[in-house]
Amino acid sequence: xxxxxxxxxxxAVGVMIGVTIVTFLLVFLLPADPARMIAGRSATAATVxxxxxxxxxxxxxxVQYFSYLKNLVQGDMGRSYAQxxxxxxxxxxxxxxxxxLAMAGILFELxxxxxxxxxAALRRGTRIDQAVMTLAFVGVSAPQFVVxxxxxxxxxxxxxxxxxxxxxxxxxxxxxxxxVGLAGGGWYARVTRSAMIDVLRQDYVRxxxxxxxxxxxxxxxxxxxxxxxxxVALVGLDIGVFMGGIVIVESVFGWPGIGQMxxxxxxLVDIPVxxxxxxxxxxxxxxxxxxxxxxxxxxxxxxxYS
Amino acid sequence: xxxxxxxxxxxxxxxxRRKPWLALAAASVLAFGTAMAQQGGSAIVTFQDDVxxxxxxxGYDWQNWSIIKSLFDGLMDYVPGTTELVPHLAESYTVxxxxxxxxxxLRDGVKFHNGRALVAGDVKYTLERTLDPAxxxxxxxxxxxxxxxxxxxxxxxxxxxxxxVVDDRTVQFTTTEPDAAFLHKLGLNFAHVVPQEAxxxxxxxFGHQPVGTxxxxxxxxxxxxxxxxxRNPDYFEAxxxxxxxxxxxxxxxxNVAFLRLQRGEVDILGDxxxxxxxxxxxxxxxxxxxxxxxxxxxxxxxxxxxEMEPFTDVRVRRALNMAVNKDRIVRIIxxxxxxxxxxxxxxxxxxxxxxxGYPYDPAAAKALLxxxxxPNGFDTVLYAYNVAPNDRIAQAIQADLAEIGVRAELRTQxxxxxxxxGGAGEAPLLWSGGMAWIADYPDPNNFYWxxxxxxxxxxxxxxxxxxxxxxxxxxxxxxxxLARADQQAERVDEWRQIFVDIMGDAPWIPIFHELQVSMxxxxxxxxxxxxxxxxHIPVHYEMVRRAQ
Numbered sequence: 001x002x003x004x005x006x007x008x009x010x011x012a013v014g015v016m017i018g019v020t021i022v023t024f025l026l027v028f029l030l031p032a033d034p035a036r037m038i039a040g041r042s043a044t045a046a047t048v049x050x051x052x053x054x055x056x057x058x059x060x061x062x063v064q065y066f067s068y069l070k071n072l073v074q075g076d077m078g079r080s081y082a083q084x085x086x087x088x089x090x091x092x093x094x095x096x097x098x099x100x101l102a103m104a105g106i107l108f109e110l111x112x113x114x115x116x117x118x119x120a121a122l123r124r125g126t127r128i129d130q131a132v133m134t135l136a137f138v139g140v141s142a143p144q145f146v147v148x149x150x151x152x153x154x155x156x157x158x159x160x161x162x163x164x165x166x167x168x169x170x171x172x173x174x175x176x177x178x179x180v181g182l183a184g185g186g187w188y189a190r191v192t193r194s195a196m197i198d199v200l201r202q203d204y205v206r207x208x209x210x211x212x213x214x215x216x217x218x219x220x221x222x223x224x225x226x227x228x229x230x231x232v233a234l235v236g237l238d239i240g241v242f243m244g245g246i247v248i249v250e251s252v253f254g255w256p257g258i259g260q261m262x263x264x265x266x267x268l269v270d271i272p273v274x275x276x277x278x279x280x281x282x283x284x285x286x287x288x289x290x291x292x293x294x295x296x297x298x299x300x301x302x303x304x305y306s
Numbered sequence: 307x308x309x310x311x312x313x314x315x316x317x318x319x320x321x322x323r324r325k326p327w328l329a330l331a332a333a334s335v336l337a338f339g340t341a342m343a344q345q346g347g348s349a350i351v352t353f354q355d356d357v358x359x360x361x362x363x364x365g366y367d368w369q370n371w372s373i374i375k376s377l378f379d380g381l382m383d384y385v386p387g388t389t390e391l392v393p394h395l396a397e398s399y400t401v402x403x404x405x406x407x408x409x410x411x412l413r414d415g416v417k418f419h420n421g422r423a424l425v426a427g428d429v430k431y432t433l434e435r436t437l438d439p440a441x442x443x444x445x446x447x448x449x450x451x452x453x454x455x456x457x458x459x460x461x462x463x464x465x466x467x468x469x470x471v472v473d474d475r476t477v478q479f480t481t482t483e484p485d486a487a488f489l490h491k492l493g494l495n496f497a498h499v500v501p502q503e504a505x506x507x508x509x510x511x512f513g514h515q516p517v518g519t520x521x522x523x524x525x526x527x528x529x530x531x532x533x534x535x536x537r538n539p540d541y542f543e544a545x546x547x548x549x550x551x552x553x554x555x556x557x558x559x560x561n562v563a564f565l566r567l568q569r570g571e572v573d574i575l576g577d578x579x580x581x582x583x584x585x586x587x588x589x590x591x592x593x594x595x596x597x598x599x600x601x602x603x604x605x606x607x608x609x610x611x612x613e614m615e616p617f618t619d620v621r622v623r624r625a626l627n628m629a630v631n632k633d634r635i636v637r638i639i640x641x642x643x644x645x646x647x648x649x650x651x652x653x654x655x656x657x658x659x660x661x662x663g664y665p666y667d668p669a670a671a672k673a674l675l676x677x678x679x680x681p682n683g684f685d686t687v688l689y690a691y692n693v694a695p696n697d698r699i700a701q702a703i704q705a706d707l708a709e710i711g712v713r714a715e716l717r718t719q720x721x722x723x724x725x726x727x728g729g730a731g732e733a734p735l736l737w738s739g740g741m742a743w744i745a746d747y748p749d750p751n752n753f754y755w756x757x758x759x760x761x762x763x764x765x766x767x768x769x770x771x772x773x774x775x776x777x778x779x780x781x782x783x784x785x786x787x788l789a790r791a792d793q794q795a796e797r798v799d800e801w802r803q804i805f806v807d808i809m810g811d812a813p814w815i816p817i818f819h820e821l822q823v824s825m826x827x828x829x830x831x832x833x834x835x836x837x838x839x840x841x842h843i844p845v846h847y848e849m850v851r852r853a854q
Contacts, residue, residue: 085511
């Protein structure tokens with residue numbers, strides 16, 4: 001187990017280095033010049049050149065990359081071109097709201113996806129199954145900004161139960177999390193349903209039923225526990241993806257998450273913020289997957305890492 | 307104006323053409339300033355995009371421009387709601403007969419938010435900071451006419467020789483040549499005065515720890531969420547600002563901001579009325595009273611790359627000008643603009659009211675194209691910014707060009723990508739919307755030098771038409787030396803003729819002059835003009851009052 005963990009951590013470091021290289025190259029391949037964006041329209045060519053050299057953008061790409069990597073290892077993610085502030089500080093200010101929305105979003109995905117998926121699997125082929133799967137399809141397909149604006153209009157404006165966007169109290173968190181939950185819940189329902197159907201076909205389920213175990217107990221003890229693995233994998237993925245920010249939901253609800261920050265940085269070609277944001281996101285993708293892997297053997301003793 | 311500026315506003319230079327409504331606006335602003343000087347209360351402004359920085363040397367976007375003006379002051383400013391230039395931190399100023407030396411006497415008793423009194427040395431420090439390459443100020447280019455500026459930038463001098471501190475209350479600027487727009491440039495944010503000790507104490511983070519002399523001072527900044535300003539009780543303008551507290555909430559979707567305004571939760575929509583709601587709002591008798599409309603120093607245009615075939619032929623460029631139905635494009639944006647036939651917006655005195663431009667006439671355009679040797683038209687590419695409504699405007703232009711046989715492929719891309727293509731001279735046609743020219747200050751030369759001059763016809767420049775006429779360049783340079791007050795009429799006429807002559811070469815298709823639109827709650831009040839202030843863009847916050 002320890003050996004496995006060490007191996008995975010080593011892999012994670014490799015992945016992270018890969019991410020920094022690819023992002024760095026992509027950002028520099030962009031047909032846009034950050035120095036020119038900073039300099040504005042009244043700048044002379046000399047001003048643009050002097051800004052480029054102030055930022056160190058006139059150095060060869062590998063030199064820039066290794067100097068970035070060297071600073072990164074020392075915990076220095078550089079300074080934002082547009083905000084003239086430390087990237088680490090900017091990311092830190094967005095961290096808690098991002099974490100809150102990610103966790104609450106996953107919670108609502110599970111609350112919506114698991115029960116409906118189980119119900120559809122148990123009533124397979126019935127109208128209930130069809131209805132659930134259709135709704136799941138709608139949830140997955142509906143654009144999040146439409147869902148978000150509708151929720152705001154009905155549950156915050158017409159019926160003022162929740163605040164009209166913003167950040168602060170737990171009430172502020174509900175509608176954005178529900179929006180995330182409605183979209184992702186559809187996936188969870190589909191995955192839960194198909195995993196359940198697989199497990200329901202297994203011999204041990206038939207055996208349990210034949211023994212006269214109560215149907216509720218069969219589902220809870222034998223089916224669910226075995227069907228939950230793909231859902232855990234989904235949660236692991238979502239941790240990573242959501243910690244990178246949920247741009248559309250954040251922007252509809254005015255949620256101060258990391259997604260809005262990265263989005264604006266891309267508009268302004270604010271390279272240090274883009275790099276920092278992507279690296280933090282990649283870190284969480286790696287961590288999320290690792291967590292999921294570590295949970296597997298707990299849920300299914302047949303899985304062992306050695 | 308700079309990067310984030312999408313929408314700004316505009317008007318005319320000091321003591322120029324008298325527009326009755328402008329005089330009225332100025333008068334009503336003054337009336338508010340004296341008769342009803344009650345202070346107190348608070349207001350909330352919303353923006354979708356974050357406020358990047360409040361450093362006056364750096365900030366150059368839609369969100370921060372006027373917030374910075376509330377926190378800092380320049381030697382010069384404008385009468386609220388107008389483009390009338392007046393001394394501000396300066397009590398008075400004199401200009402030498404040769405137009406090269408400006409001497410300013412500072413107001414007495416001006417204090418920074420840290421309690422220290424303003425001295426002339428602060429003005430010198432501020433301008434040197436903006437010029438210093440290490441500051442990376444987008445405003446550096448405005449101040450290169452100051453004597454010794456280039457030597458200072460190049461590191462050959464440790465100070466700018468053309469800025470002299472005469473005594474604590476007197477500062478003198480010398481320019482290398484007469485610069486007719488110099489006083490306007492001293493009214494820009496980049497010359498708003500900062501205290502050296504606060505800049506140094508902030509250790510590179512002055513943009514988040516601003517200390518100025520303005521009517522408001524920073525109370526709280528929660529990154530990515532809100533900025534709270536509070537009244538500066540020591541502000542030198544008696545009775546201002548009206549509000550005790552002013553909050554900017556960022557990250558607020560314009561549609562949600564609109565709902566919150568209806569609910570009375572916010573007071574000013576920083577991003578204006580959502581496009582989809584505009585018609586509904588204007589048709590509503592109650593809502594429409596909360597809307598302010600103002601003219602801007604803005605022109606939206608299509609650049610025609612004069613160095614690219616077949617646009618090297620002026621007949622082709624004129625034909626394109628006649629092909630575009632500007633009225634229809636104005637309808638696309640709900641009539642929030644007036645159709646344009648020339649480069650300068652109507653608010654500039656050098657705008658030529660008698661100039662008809664190239665009237666919409668597809669048949670004549672087609673004939674002219676045939677005469678130029680393109681009876682069957684040709685293929686070309688039209689670049690545009692991919693954010694609404696610019697994509698739809700570009701489609702309308704594309705459809706109009708197709709009518710005369712010009713088949714334009716649309717490339718709608720990210721803003722920075724379009725700017726890069728324009729700067730590299732790779733764009734045959736480019737719709738400037740979302741990046742369109744809003745003048746930094748109300749002087750016609752600001753519509754020439756950065757976007758139409760030979761000097762800006764350089765790789766990475768903003769002269770996307772690649773236009774360069776040496777004789778016009780010489781006339782423009784001469785016009786800018788007419789800096790004395792008694793030369794102003796001559797200068798206005800010369801610039802008017804310059805822009806008419808440029809239109810003869812048709813390097814642009816002027817499309818429209820956009821209006822500024824803002825909406826506020828019934829909880830705040832003030833003259834209409836301050837909610838669409840042409841200089842304190844978008845809103846003159848120090849003039850906003852709580853409704854009684």
